Amino acid sequence: AQKITQTQPGMFVQEKEAVTLDCTYDTSDPSYGLFWYKQPSSGEMIFLIYQGSYDQQNATEGRYSLNFQKARKSANLVISASQLGDSAMYFCAMREEEYGNKLVFGAGTILRVKS
């Protein structure tokens, strides 16, 4: 079974609008962390936001927020007020306590922001 599923291969959003990128995960480990990374065409993986499995509140980092629904095993990324520079590939990833530092990534969603 896929550990991380990103069902949207590609998304378009109008500049200044909000967009949600979907991520569902599968784990039996009670202690895990969820990450979102942005990868522009240059290739560097840029950390955006982190949510721990025991965190009570949804994580926020500037224009990024993570909609964490633990019972549904989903960790959607919400980008508010989209900018042209947000156009990139976005990856959801999970770290499980029993596997140390290993991150398991989804297939990614490519986001295009239109002016």
Place this chain on the structure above:
Amino acid sequence: ETGVTQSPTHLIKTRGQQVTLRCSSQSGHNTVSWYQQALGQGPQFIFQYYREEENGRGNFPPRFSGLQFPNYSSELNVNALELDDSALYLCASREGGAGKETQYFGPGTRLLVL
């Protein structure tokens, strides 16, 4: 800028050759992980090093090996290169300890095997 650097940025090798990729961790980070990202896919975990010892490995053959040095910099070595080894190789570092979860990635090395 994450403070994680990798060299070289690009590399072209032929099948059967050996390659060494290098990573310099962010200051204060004692854990480094390596990932392989094939074109159009998410990164795949190769292995991780903590205080100079390998302490986790993904589903990669033994011809993928590594080292971590006392200054926490790291190398990834790949022997007997195959065409399928063509990929972006990413290293990531993090601080040790609870609450220091985030891994910060370098810019990657693009390897092409002909």
